[in-house]
Amino acid sequence: MAEITREADNLQWIVDILIEKRMANDFVKLWADQRELAELHSKIPTMYRHEISRITAQACIAIGRGNILVPKESRFLLLSTWLDALYEDFGWMRRAYKSVDKKLVEDGLSRTILTLSLRQQQIILLNWFDRYLNKGDDCPNIQRAFEVWWRRAFIRQYTDVEDGSQLQITVCSYPN
Template identity: 60%
Template structure:
């Protein structure tokens, strides 16, 4: 049903863009406010079910995957409309949800990391514009949980395009300051060597960073020293 609704929304957007000299008539369409109201509701429910599961109450644990799927679906719609920036900033700030992530068994929580993966792809492909601070916060908050769930996503998510996600993550990291790229990528090397296929392979991003860092250091060493005022004429 979600796939059907998404298809209908895309077709509606396409048909509206071709009418009224390019002006879209959204009177019968979902508004940004409606989408974000649904987002906030699903996020609140996800937090409640995750907290319950972290306290060993697994009665409603299936709701975690359901709400995560709802959020992923809403995010796809927002990205398609180029209005996903608020989703990104809100998701990046979910430090409490991220903190209880490891307290929930992976089989119940890995769907949550699909949301983070979609954001990586969106940022990496330029579908979501975000400030440097927001991108840094996203990685600080959700990169470790994403790493922990990657193996589960790879095995359990039907149709998962791991290469698209890996490229998105690598490109997201490469948008950060060089020093932060170094910290993240050197930590990734250690994890990758110990985890293999259960860790995303962002070797391409690592190689780009390595070349950038090499030429930056080389340019710094080749830079001539500043002239002393005593030698100026």
């Protein structure tokens, strides 16, 4: 486990340099393709694996700031592969590191999500909404992204523009 921590720390250091030099595009594509590693992630004790989730957080912050420019497919694959792991480790990351800025991670994650298509945003944000209702503070609060997506999706229904996303929103009224 100490080796995992050391390697993750080394990788974070390298990612910081790549982001600073604006050369992390290929790394994000490579990291997004690590589905097997992401599946093994849950088998490692949280106190060691949260280091790996910090790498995803770094990438989302940099993408959200525009420091990493990767295609939409790579951004969606990154979130599809690593977002559940980040959700699981978020509470631990916040408590274990004073250097992890919760708001910075949440803002980077929100901005990254909002760069995706409406359909991709729907998939990610509805999954987040369910998790947030159940976990609360141990899950990143990306409510701002959810609200922006909701406004975009709801307003799109009343325009003449077809985007082909097959987005469906059901509105129901509850009796008082």
